[in-house]
Amino acid sequence: MKKINIIFIFIALVTVAISACKKDPEPGGTAVQDMAGDWHVKVNEAGAYSTLYTFNTSENTPNVMWVQAAGLKSGAVVLAIKGKTGVDYPNKLFSASNIANISTVAGKPATFTIANGKIIPNGTKGPVSKTPTDSIYFELNVSGTVYKVSGYHKTGFLEDLP
Numbered sequence: 001m002k003k004i005n006i007i008f009i010f011i012a013l014v015t016v017a018i019s020a021c022k023k024d025p026e027p028g029g030t031a032v033q034d035m036a037g038d039w040h041v042k043v044n045e046a047g048a049y050s051t052l053y054t055f056n057t058s059e060n061t062p063n064v065m066w067v068q069a070a071g072l073k074s075g076a077v078v079l080a081i082k083g084k085t086g087v088d089y090p091n092k093l094f095s096a097s098n099i100a101n102i103s104t105v106a107g108k109p110a111t112f113t114i115a116n117g118k119i120i121p122n123g124t125k126g127p128v129s130k131t132p133t134d135s136i137y138f139e140l141n142v143s144g145t146v147y148k149v150s151g152y153h154k155t156g157f158l159e160d161l162p
Helices: 002-020
Strands: 037-043 046-056 064-069 081-088 093-100 111-125 132-142 145-153
Touching: 037 132, 046 145, 081 111, 111 145
Parallel strands: none
Antiparallel strands: 037 046, 037 145, 046 064, 064 081, 081 093, 093 111, 111 132, 132 145
């Protein structure tokens, strides 16, 4: 009986040792990872910064991404947007026409168009830390009025938060 218990304990220890040595798989990135993230943007280079998010779709393809910003405004005009835009991933460009706006913010436009969207790697610096970071720019067309949206990628430094 003691011999069976010793064998059982030995097998259990070997199993635990082997399973503990397994490495976790690398999670990898998304198809638009170099264009995705949190951005601090202004409309027409005026007013306070708003947060804008770009992220991959559930299909995780390199030719489409989500653009979302609940706090975009130009004066009293609400420009809250959430929709899918086309992407030219190798060139870091994005645009789309008549995007269905699924934002839940009251007063949002029904559709919007993004033109001349681009992300420039290390194209700017954090406003306080001066850390190099990516810049974003696009023209947002809402009901025939074009707004220029521009800003910088979140640096990770608290002093660069709006």
